Amino acid sequence: NAGVTQTPKFQVLKTGQSMTLQCAQDMNHEYMSWYRQDPGMGLRLIHYSVGAGITDQGEVPNGYNVSRSTTEDFPLRLLSAAPSQTSVYFCASSYQTGMPEAFFGQGTRLTVV
Amino acid sequence: KQEVTQIPAALSVPEGENLVLNCSFTDSAIYNLQWFRQDPGKGLTSLLLIQSSQREQTSGRLNASLDKSSGRSTLYIAASQPGDSATYLCAVNAAGNKLTFGGGTRVLVKP
Numbered sequence: 001n002a003g004v005t006q007t008p009k010f011q012v013l014k015t016g017q018s019m020t021l022q023c024a025q026d027m028n029h030e031y032m033s034w035y036r037q038d039p040g041m042g043l044r045l046i047h048y049s050v051g052a053g054i055t056d057q058g059e060v061p062n063g064y065n066v067s068r069s070t071t072e073d074f075p076l077r078l079l080s081a082a083p084s085q086t087s088v089y090f091c092a093s094s095y096q097t098g099m100p101e102a103f104f105g106q107g108t109r110l111t112v113v
Numbered sequence: 114k115q116e117v118t119q120i121p122a123a124l125s126v127p128e129g130e131n132l133v134l135n136c137s138f139t140d141s142a143i144y145n146l147q148w149f150r151q152d153p154g155k156g157l158t159s160l161l162l163i164q165s166s167q168r169e170q171t172s173g174r175l176n177a178s179l180d181k182s183s184g185r186s187t188l189y190i191a192a193s194q195p196g197d198s199a200t201y202l203c204a205v206n207a208a209g210n211k212l213t214f215g216g217g218t219r220v221l222v223k224p
Contacts, residue, residue: 031210033210033211033212035212035214040216042202042214042215042216042217043202043204043212043214044214045211045212048209048210048211050209050210058211090156090157092157092212094210096210100144100145100206100210101147101159101162102147102159102204102206102210102212103159104149104156104157104158104159105156106155106156107155107156109154
């Protein structure tokens with residue numbers, strides 16, 4: 001049981017480049033989300049999705065784009081990378097109702113130079 | 114806006130001592146609260162989930178309590194071991210599964 005899988009684990013980008021962080025889960029969870037973790041700021045919600053075809057903004061959505069074409073996948077796109085987007089990114093998934101225990105991926109460490 | 118605070122930010126104890134980690138939140142209208150463990154450079158591992166209707170949850174040496182009215186949760190780790198050294202995060206689910214995290218407590222258990 002793989003749980004939540006994120007790729008890549010590490011990435012270095014130049015300012016202005018674009019890239020996609022991949023996230024996949026095999027638990028048939030309706031809810032998926034992206035967080036960024038920064039020193040002194042904790043984890044903050046970027047975007048989330050309650051099911052295929054439905055996405056919404058979290059606390060810090062600027063500079064990021066998401067889509068949800070399948071239940072399993074929830075990619076995060078950086079449109080034009082900036083040094084302020086240097087962070088560790090985590091993808092999470094959970095059931096939408098009942099006991100929505102959140103499960104997290106191992107993270108992607110992104111550096112923008 | 115929900116705010117979550119964890120005090121202390123860091124804690125160092127000798128092996129065998131019980132650990133007490135605190136989490137406070139400003140809005141008591143929560144759906145559930147979850148405790149996580151994070152090792153350096155790693156992801157978050159779920160430890161315990163407490164629903165808003167529950168007072169506590171237990172798993173092995175771990176026990177988490179929830180007092181919604183006072184906006185507090187406490188994670189107890191009995192008989193600490195060096196392997197318990199990690200950062201512990203609490204997260205509040207107020208609505209729609211959107212989690213609000215505390216800043217974490219970094220724990221060091223010395224042999």
